[in-house]
Amino acid sequence: xxxxxxxxxxxxxxxxxxxxxxxxxxxxxxxxxxxxxxxxxxxxxxxxxxxxxxxxxxxxxxxxxxxxxxxxxxxxxxxxxxxxxxxxxxxxxxxxxxxxxxxxxxxxxxxxxxxxxxxxxxxxxxxxxxxxxxxxxxxxxxxxxxxxxxxxxxxxxxxxxxxxxxxxxxxxxxxxxxxxxxxxxxxxxxxxxxxxxxxxxxxxxxxxxxxxxxxxxxxxxxxxxxxxxxxxxxxxxxxxxxxxxxxxxxxxxxxxxxxxxxxxxxxxxxxxxxxxxxxxxxxxxxx
Numbered sequence: 207x208x209x210x211x212x213x214x215x216x217x218x219x220x221x222x223x224x225x226x227x228x229x230x231x232x233x234x235x236x237x238x239x240x241x242x243x244x245x246x247x248x249x250x251x252x253x254x255x256x257x258x259x260x261x262x263x264x265x266x267x268x269x270x271x272x273x274x275x276x277x278x279x280x281x282x283x284x285x286x287x288x289x290x291x292x293x294x295x296x297x298x299x300x301x302x303x304x305x306x307x308x309x310x311x312x313x314x315x316x317x318x319x320x321x322x323x324x325x326x327x328x329x330x331x332x333x334x335x336x337x338x339x340x341x342x343x344x345x346x347x348x349x350x351x352x353x354x355x356x357x358x359x360x361x362x363x364x365x366x367x368x369x370x371x372x373x374x375x376x377x378x379x380x381x382x383x384x385x386x387x388x389x390x391x392x393x394x395x396x397x398x399x400x401x402x403x404x405x406x407x408x409x410x411x412x413x414x415x416x417x418x419x420x421x422x423x424x425x426x427x428x429x430x431x432x433x434x435x436x437x438x439x440x441x442x443x444x445x446x447x448x449x450x451x452x453x454x455x456x457x458x459x460x461x462x463x464x465x466x467x468x469x470x471x472x473x474x475x476x477x478x479x480x481x482x483x484x485x486x487x488x489x490x491x492x493x
Contacts (some may be wrong), residue, residue: 211274217321218284219244221422224322224435225273228423233269235259240281248285252278312452315437319453322422322435331416331432332464335365338388338414343369344376344404345392352418352451353392356458363466364475373400380404385412390461392454393417394437396424405429418457434461 213221222237229237239259240247247255255278256263267278275281302310335341341360345353350371357369370376380389380403389408393401396419405415405426417430420437427433437453466472 213284213321215290216288217318218281218288220318220321220436222273224420224422227421229269229272232259232261232265233272235261236266236269237273240285244285245289248282248289250282316453316456319436319456323457324434327432328434328461329464331434332461334414334432335360335388335390335416335461335465336469338386339366340383340387341365341367341390342376342379342383342387342404342408342413343367343390343392344380344401346373346376346398346400348451349392349394349398349401349418349454352454352458353390355455356390356392356462359459359462360466362476362479363462363469363472365466365472376400376404377407380407380413381411383408383411383413387411387413388416389413390416391418391426391430392458393424393426394420394451394454396421396426398426402426402429416461418454418461420453 211221219241222241226234226237226241236255236259239255243258246258250258252263252266256266259266261269270276270278270281273281275284343353343357343360345351354369354371357367360367361369368379370379377400383389387408389405391401391405391408396417402425405417406429409415409429414432415430416432416434417426418434418436419426420435421427422433422435427435434457436457
């Protein structure tokens with residue numbers, strides 16, 4: 207079996223994070239061992255990794271194939287390659303302010319967040335959004351804020367765009383989409399039932415589905431035409447900081463820029479919107 211995935215330099219660990227939920231428990235232990243200690247795995251044999259993960263050598267090989275690396279040797283080569291990446295800055299002092307700690311961890315996570323992202327799928331999705339007649343953006347729970355934000359950005363760029371807040375409106379709008387329209391579905395887990403239902407309805411209506419999610423084997427990623435996977439690496443944190451939406455927002459901002467950023471009509475629309483907003487917030491002249 208040949209390799210089917212090749213994350214960018216420094217992105218192998220993030221790719222592994224995005225695939226962990228799709229694995230059976232024994233395979234998950236193999237992936238987690240690679241995530242926890244990539245330097246050990248880069249220098250290890252199949253037998254050594256099997257012992258570390260408490261599985262058989264056959265399970266190691268099967269896990270590597272299941273994740274799309276083709277085999278253990280390919281995964282090991284990618285981990286060796288990633289060691290060429292410059293190391294992060296110095297370890298923060300134990301007495302750093304909690305605010306500094308949150309920002310430091312966010313910066314660290316963002317560095318590897320694109321390891322699972324298919325750049326060709328990103329470019330194709332941007333093109334479909336640029337050319338679509340109507341764009342529907344859906345997101346719920348923790349992903350609602352990111353969906354609403356990018357929906358407003360598309361709207362102010364002159365794109366016919368809806369981003370309903372309530373679930374019933376999301377489902378009705380998805381059902382009324384037509385071929386040539388696009389549904390942009392945002393779900394960190396890729397398993398939110400309300401967002402999944404919108405995506406299914408959009409698909410049944412003949413629309414294109416673009417997914418923003420952290421997990422490549424999630425139900426949303428599997429049913430979408432263009433799964434854009436990034437950000438799973440944030441989920442290794444257990445200190446209750448709210449950081450997962452950072453990658454969502456960055457990815458959605460990049461998608462908006464790629465689709466409409468330099469389009470003359472979008473630039474003109476944003477200029478008109480700016481003038482309107484400026485008039486709303488300007489202080490009236492006083493005699």
